[in-house]
Amino acid sequence: MQDVTNAHKATDGWPGRDAPAAGPQAERPEVDPEEAGLVERSRRGDLEAFDRLVAAHQDRIYHTAYRITGNADDAQDAAQETFVKAFRALPRYRHEAAFGTWLYRIAVNAALDIVRRRPPAPASLEDVILPAAAHNPDAEAEREEVQRRVHRALQRLSPDHRIVIVLRDLQGLAYEEIAEVLRVPVGTVRSRLSRARDALRPLLGDLGPQGPMEEGS
Amino acid sequence: MNTHLAREWLSGYLDGQVSAGERRQVEAHLAGCAACRQDLNGLRRTATLVRTLPPVAAPAILRSAVRARLTPNHTPAGTRVRPWAQSLSRPTWRLALAAAAILVIGLFTINLLQPMMGARDAREGIFRRDVPAQSVDATGQAESPVSAQRVGIPENPPAAQLPGAPGPRFIFDRYVIRSADLQVEVPKFDEASDALIAIAEDAGGFVADTTVTQQEPPSGVFVLRVPAGRFTHVLERVEGLGRVTERRVTGQDITEEYVDLQARIRNLQTHERQLLTFMGRANRVSDLLAIEQELSRVRGEIEQLTGRVRFLANRVELATVRVALREKAKQGSSLFWDFTASLQHVRAAFLGTVRQLLAATEWLVVAMSALVPLALLAVLGWGALRWLLRRRASAV
Numbered sequence: 001m002q003d004v005t006n007a008h009k010a011t012d013g014w015p016g017r018d019a020p021a022a023g024p025q026a027e028r029p030e031v032d033p034e035e036a037g038l039v040e041r042s043r044r045g046d047l048e049a050f051d052r053l054v055a056a057h058q059d060r061i062y063h064t065a066y067r068i069t070g071n072a073d074d075a076q077d078a079a080q081e082t083f084v085k086a087f088r089a090l091p092r093y094r095h096e097a098a099f100g101t102w103l104y105r106i107a108v109n110a111a112l113d114i115v116r117r118r119p120p121a122p123a124s125l126e127d128v129i130l131p132a133a134a135h136n137p138d139a140e141a142e143r144e145e146v147q148r149r150v151h152r153a154l155q156r157l158s159p160d161h162r163i164v165i166v167l168r169d170l171q172g173l174a175y176e177e178i179a180e181v182l183r184v185p186v187g188t189v190r191s192r193l194s195r196a197r198d199a200l201r202p203l204l205g206d207l208g209p210q211g212p213m214e215e216g217s
Numbered sequence: 218m219n220t221h222l223a224r225e226w227l228s229g230y231l232d233g234q235v236s237a238g239e240r241r242q243v244e245a246h247l248a249g250c251a252a253c254r255q256d257l258n259g260l261r262r263t264a265t266l267v268r269t270l271p272p273v274a275a276p277a278i279l280r281s282a283v284r285a286r287l288t289p290n291h292t293p294a295g296t297r298v299r300p301w302a303q304s305l306s307r308p309t310w311r312l313a314l315a316a317a318a319i320l321v322i323g324l325f326t327i328n329l330l331q332p333m334m335g336a337r338d339a340r341e342g343i344f345r346r347d348v349p350a351q352s353v354d355a356t357g358q359a360e361s362p363v364s365a366q367r368v369g370i371p372e373n374p375p376a377a378q379l380p381g382a383p384g385p386r387f388i389f390d391r392y393v394i395r396s397a398d399l400q401v402e403v404p405k406f407d408e409a410s411d412a413l414i415a416i417a418e419d420a421g422g423f424v425a426d427t428t429v430t431q432q433e434p435p436s437g438v439f440v441l442r443v444p445a446g447r448f449t450h451v452l453e454r455v456e457g458l459g460r461v462t463e464r465r466v467t468g469q470d471i472t473e474e475y476v477d478l479q480a481r482i483r484n485l486q487t488h489e490r491q492l493l494t495f496m497g498r499a500n501r502v503s504d505l506l507a508i509e510q511e512l513s514r515v516r517g518e519i520e521q522l523t524g525r526v527r528f529l530a531n532r533v534e535l536a537t538v539r540v541a542l543r544e545k546a547k548q549g550s551s552l553f554w555d556f557t558a559s560l561q562h563v564r565a566a567f568l569g570t571v572r573q574l575l576a577a578t579e580w581l582v583v584a585m586s587a588l589v590p591l592a593l594l595a596v597l598g599w600g601a602l603r604w605l606l607r608r609r610a611s612a613v
Binding site: 047050054055058059061063066067072079080118143146147150151154165168169170174175191193194195197198200201204 | 266
């Protein structure tokens with residue numbers, strides 16, 4: 001509980017991320033010359049270059065897929081599918097979106113495919129991937145419990161709501177980027193995200209920081 | 218401030234995704250509305266809770282699995298690599314297409330070259346008398362060598378063996394009209410026709426009929442009459458002139474007709490003699506007239522029959538050899554380039570390839586339909602396996 005509060009207070013950003021800069025825009029540089037070169041080489045079929053792109057993006061993509069599909073197996077399927085599809089679709093990629101955004105679009109669709117094909121059984125405890133245990137066993141156990149609850153609550157949302165929350169609150173995308181990923185207007189992103197949070201809120205009603213937040217505003 | 222803020226403004230405000238004007242409105246409203254402040258806090262708490270979810274690193278196998286799936290002809294090392302997806306990858310398709318194209322072009326080339334090579338072989342003399350060559354149909358003269366052999370050439374003309382009477386029995390035992398039709402391709406027409414006449418005369422015969430066309434290439438039909446005893450010898454010499462493309466030898470046994478004719482003539486002659494004696498004894502004019510009339514009828518018949526006997530005897534005595542001579546076509550004909558022939562080759566090659574493709578397609582369809590039950594079984598088994606695996610995975 002304490003950690004959660006601190007994290008929020010400290011950055012107002014995305015706790016658990018390694019990135020030094022806070023805020024969604026700073027997170028993903030729009031034009032990375034090195035990445036552009038790798039994309040260009042991959043487009044011509046260079047597997048070595050594409051492998052490096054995979055290495056650079058696999059965690060983000062896998063995490064997104066994991067939170068959308070809800071379990072590790074499906075996440076791996078979706079992530080694999082994402083990169084394979086991306087490689088084959090690269091010749092048709094015209095830089096109308098940033099490469100990362102473009103990847104997100106493929107990943108979201110791949111994950112959605114899996115979710116729609118097999119409505120997932122309620123996620124079991126073992127399905128929830130947690131970081132390695134830290135020093136304080138009690139606080140660690142409590143935090144893990146919270147994370148399990150949140151993960152399971154996410155899985156109870158409709159896929160559309162789940163996706164916007166994952167893209168916004170976990171991946172830190174700007175509304176415009178989410179709009180690009182989902183190919184919907186920005187206004188739709190805003191209203192959908194609002195409805196998604198409204199839907200999620202009662203599922204997490206008894207969790208989270210109470211007092212400090214009241215004072216903070 | 219009775220009306221509360223639109224919920225998506227709050228959510229957007231939380232994310233800093235509202236315009237400056239909206240932002241001022243929201244802040245002004247929040248300052249005076251506890252309910253909306255409460256709402257915002259709730260939203261913020263929700264978002265914060267979601268943000269506590271730790272990032273999950275991709276499993277190490279993901280990268281290698283992706284690589285394996287994208288590498289052509291790579292044995293999948295990863296667990297979740299689907300071999301079929303890999304086998305359908307683009308380079309494989311390209312390779313298959315290239316192979317198919319090469320196959321088609323190869324077929325076409327073979328079809329194009331085959332008739333030309335076949336034609337050259339034919340010119341160089343596949344048609345030997347002892348070999349009923351398969352390429353006979355190239356000149357449209359199938360079967361003839363075979364039938365010639367079936368008829369055979371009796372060694373001892375004109376009297377063949379009587380059944381039950383071994384050894385040759387000459388004179389009048391058998392009367393056989395022997396004739397032969399030969400088609401011979403010769404290098405030089407004029408030389409060959411001279412030689413033909415010489416052959417006939419050497420054998421004690423003659424050339425009965427000649428038809429010659431001096432077109433290109435020159436050709437002609439010669440009818441040789443030679444004594445039956447020299448028939449085989451003459452045939453051999455004629456065949457020595459060039460390449461025999463058609464050969465037909467027949468022996469018509471007219472013994473029965475010949476004997477019958479002679480018997481009838483003898484009868485008629487007896488009758489004639491009787492009539493003559495009757496005439497000597499006749500007294501009345503009317504009788505005389507009647508006998509005279511009958512006599513002339515009988516004599517006419519005798520004439521007719523002896524004429525026929527003479528004709529037959531001539532035929533038996535002199536065998537007929539019809540020789541169609543044709544000068545061998547010069548290589549590439551008279552024109553610089555035989556366009557129609559090339560066109561025909563191309564057409565034949567094209568049709569041949571189409572035919573072979575159709576045959577291959579038919580074969581493929583047959584093979585595929587044979588595989589359908591197997592494929593069904595495989596799909597069922599695969600589905601069952603997947604289902605089982607998933608059940609076990611979710612049970613763990």
